[in-house]
Amino acid sequence: MTLYADLEMSRLDFWGLPQAARMEAFRRLRRLDRPVFVPELAVPFIKAGPGYYALVRHADVLQASRDAEVFSSEPCANSIPDMPRWLAVYFGSMINMDDPKHARLRRIVSRAFTPRVLAKMETDLAVAATEIVDRAIEEGPQDFVTQIAARLPVRVICDMMGIPPDHHDFVLRRTNIILGSVDPEYTGIGVELSRLNTARGLVRLLRAGRQLSRLAARLGKERRRRPTGDLVSLLVNGEERLTAQELGSFFILLVVAGSETTRNAISHGLKLFTDHPAQRRLLLDNFEGLIGKACDEIIRYSTPVIQFRRTVTREHEMNGMTYRKGDKVLLFYNSANRDEAVFTDPDVFDITRDPNPHVGFGGPGPHHCLGAHLARREMTVMFRELFTRLPGIKAVGEPDYLLSNFINGVKHLRYTY
Numbered sequence: 001m002t003l004y005a006d007l008e009m010s011r012l013d014f015w016g017l018p019q020a021a022r023m024e025a026f027r028r029l030r031r032l033d034r035p036v037f038v039p040e041l042a043v044p045f046i047k048a049g050p051g052y053y054a055l056v057r058h059a060d061v062l063q064a065s066r067d068a069e070v071f072s073s074e075p076c077a078n079s080i081p082d083m084p085r086w087l088a089v090y091f092g093s094m095i096n097m098d099d100p101k102h103a104r105l106r107r108i109v110s111r112a113f114t115p116r117v118l119a120k121m122e123t124d125l126a127v128a129a130t131e132i133v134d135r136a137i138e139e140g141p142q143d144f145v146t147q148i149a150a151r152l153p154v155r156v157i158c159d160m161m162g163i164p165p166d167h168h169d170f171v172l173r174r175t176n177i178i179l180g181s182v183d184p185e186y187t188g189i190g191v192e193l194s195r196l197n198t199a200r201g202l203v204r205l206l207r208a209g210r211q212l213s214r215l216a217a218r219l220g221k222e223r224r225r226r227p228t229g230d231l232v233s234l235l236v237n238g239e240e241r242l243t244a245q246e247l248g249s250f251f252i253l254l255v256v257a258g259s260e261t262t263r264n265a266i267s268h269g270l271k272l273f274t275d276h277p278a279q280r281r282l283l284l285d286n287f288e289g290l291i292g293k294a295c296d297e298i299i300r301y302s303t304p305v306i307q308f309r310r311t312v313t314r315e316h317e318m319n320g321m322t323y324r325k326g327d328k329v330l331l332f333y334n335s336a337n338r339d340e341a342v343f344t345d346p347d348v349f350d351i352t353r354d355p356n357p358h359v360g361f362g363g364p365g366p367h368h369c370l371g372a373h374l375a376r377r378e379m380t381v382m383f384r385e386l387f388t389r390l391p392g393i394k395a396v397g398e399p400d401y402l403l404s405n406f407i408n409g410v411k412h413l414r415y416t417y
Contacts, residue, residue: 009025009038009054009405010038010039010040010041010051011041011191012041012182012190012191012193012403012405013191014405015403015404015405016191016401016403019401019408022334023334023335023338023347026056026332026334026335026338027338027340029054029056029335030056030057030335030339030340030341033320034319034320034321035053035054035055035056035060035321035329036053036054037051037052037053037054038051038052038053038054038330039051040052040080040081041080041193042193043081043193043198044193044194044195044198044199045195045198045199045202046081046084047081047082047084048081049080049081049082049328051328052080052309052327052328052329052330053321053323053327053328053329053330054329054330054332055329055330055331055332055336056332056335056336056339057319057335057336057339057341058336058337058339058341058342058357058359059319059339059341059342060318060319060331060336061331061332061333061336061359061363062336062359062363062364063318064310064318064329064331064363065331065359065362065363065364065365065367065368066363066364066365067365068098068099068365068366068367069313070312070313070314070316071310071311071312071313071329072098072310072311072312072313073095073096073097073098073102073308073310073311073367074096074097074098074311075096075311076088076092076096076309076311077095077096077308077309077310077367078091078095078096078308078309078406079091079309080309080328080330080405083096086206087205087206087209089245089249090206090209090210090212090213090248090249090252091178091209091249091252092249093249093250093252093253094106094109094249094250094253095253095257095308095367098366099366102366102367103366104240105242105246105250106366106370107240108235108240108241108242109235109242109250109254109370110370111231111234111235112160112231112234113370113371113373113374115373118373118374118377121156121160121374121377122377124156124159125152125156125377125378125381126381126385128151128152128155128156128159128381129152129381129382129384129385130385132147132148132151132152132155132382132385133148133385133386133389133390135147136148137389137390141414141415141416141417142414143412143413143414143415144267144270144395144413144414144415145263145267145410145411145412145413146412148266148382148386149263149264149266149267149270149382149410149413150172150259150263152262152263152266152378152381152382153258153259153260153262153263153266153378154168154171154172154175154255154259154263155168156258156259156374156378157171157254157255157258157259158171158255160230160231160254161216161219161230161231161232161251161254162219162223162228162230162231162232162233163215163219167215170211170215171212171215171255171259172259174208174209174211174212175208175212175255175256175259175260176260177204177205177208178205178208178209178212178252178256179256179260179402179404179406179407179409180402180403180404180409180411181201181205181404182201182403182404183402183403183404183411184403185411186204187200187201187204187205188200188201188204189201190403191403209252212248212251212252212255213245213248213249213251213252214248215251216232216247216248216250216251216252217244217247217248219232220232220235220236220242220244220247221244223236223237224236224237232247235247235250254371257305257369257371258371258374258375260304260407260409261304261305261375261407262304262375262378262379264302264304264407264408264409264410265295265298265299265302265304265375265379266378266379266382266383267399267410267413268298268301268302268304268408268410269294269295269298269302269379269383270386270393270394270395270413270415271395271399271410271413272298272301272302272349273394274394274395275349275395276349279294279349279350279351282351282352283351283383283387284387284391287383287384287387290351290352291380291383291384292376292380293351293352293353293354293356294351294383295375295376295379295380296353296356296358296360296376297349297350297351297353297356298379299358299360299361299375300337300343300353300356300358300360301337301349302360302408303333303334303337303358303360303408304360304407304408304409305333305360305362305406305407305408306332306333306334306404306405306406306407306408307330307331307332307333307334307405307406308330308331308333308362308367309328309329309330309331310328310329310330310331311326311327311328311329312324312325312326312327312328312329313325331359331363333359333360333362333363334408336358336359336363337358337359337360342357343356361375390417392416392417393415393416393417394415394416394417395413395414395415396414396415396416397414399411399412399413400412400413
């Protein structure tokens with residue numbers, strides 16, 4: 001059975017449908033007795049494979065996440081087609097690796113995410129949130145994403161890396177291009193995928209990756225000569241250190257995964273609390289008691305990262321389905337997070353949900369998100385600042401969503417307070 005004729009998931013315009021329509025499609029897929037095979041989208045200048053199996057059930061996503069020996073992240077986890085070398089040099093980070101290479105890199109970069117390091121950041125997070133809201137009040141409500149939601153995550157990541165404030169907008173604009181790789185606003189490609197538009201978009205994507213990589217390389221060179229105690233200093237000095245290429249690709253991963261996904265969670269959160277005023281009142285009545293559960297429910301309900309890919313390394317049977325060596329599978333976290341077999345009333349936004357075994361930070365296993373705790377802290381600090389100082393803040397109208405089969409992104413969101 002193929003999904004293409006029914007849902008056309010391979011077409012980019014499927015991902016431009018309202019989220020409710022897409023979630024209904026995934027609900028129908030979860031009711032089938034086995035995963036469906038989806039032909040790959042033909043993209044000019046990128047060699048496509050035959051297609052992939054769509055893993056849409058919570059149990060399948062968990063099993064594939066845990067079994068990295070069978071469901072490999074190599075050669076590529078963040079792209080459905082195999083990534084050409086001219087892109088992989090910038091975007092072939094540790095999420096596209098298996099152990100032992102992945103374990104080595106994760107061990108080095110995990111220095112930035114220890115509880116002690118994150119505890120030190122608490123005051124800095126609060127100061128940053130205050131300054132961001134100060135500026136938004138001074139400017140007046142315009143675009144929640146660009147004024148507020150995008151500001152805190154990119155500032156946190158840049159401060160961790162030792163990137164000066166006058167470079168923050170530079171970093172943000174390039175991460176928009178990388179994650180908006182087919183969105184016409186950022187790359188000019190759009191759903192038609194003409195050769196001309198695709199060529200222009202790929203050039204913009206390549207340029208953005210190269211510019212961020214060069215920024216990291218310059219910092220790495222400076223910190224080897226004069227360490228300052230920031231994250232780059234930790235990563236390029238000591239017995240285990242990153243090479244210049246590894247530092248560049250890790251920086252791109254960090255600003256994309258650590259900045260863009262958190263900003264989308266904050267943006268989705270404002271929209272959800274606007275659409276569900278009873279949940280908003282519940283949170284404001286007991287903010288400290290409920291904000292932890294609220295953050296996880298926002299992540300579950302919106303699922304900022306839609307999917308990641310795995311490649312089967314040997315013949316394997318799972319839930320009655322036999323996979324062959326070389327088969328691609330996509331782990332659809334958005335569908336797993338609405339699985340009726342796991343979540344009661346999965347389409348209901350409920351900040352008291354407990355337990356909440358969502359996979360919004362990836363499934364269990366070696367690739368579970370290193371920055372999950374940091375993301376929760378950023379969301380907590382920002383919503384505390386917003387609801388304390390602007391208790392009437394709410395979204396106005398519908399968000400302008402990113403066109404993507406990878407990120408459930410919000411580009412723009414009007415708001416008022």
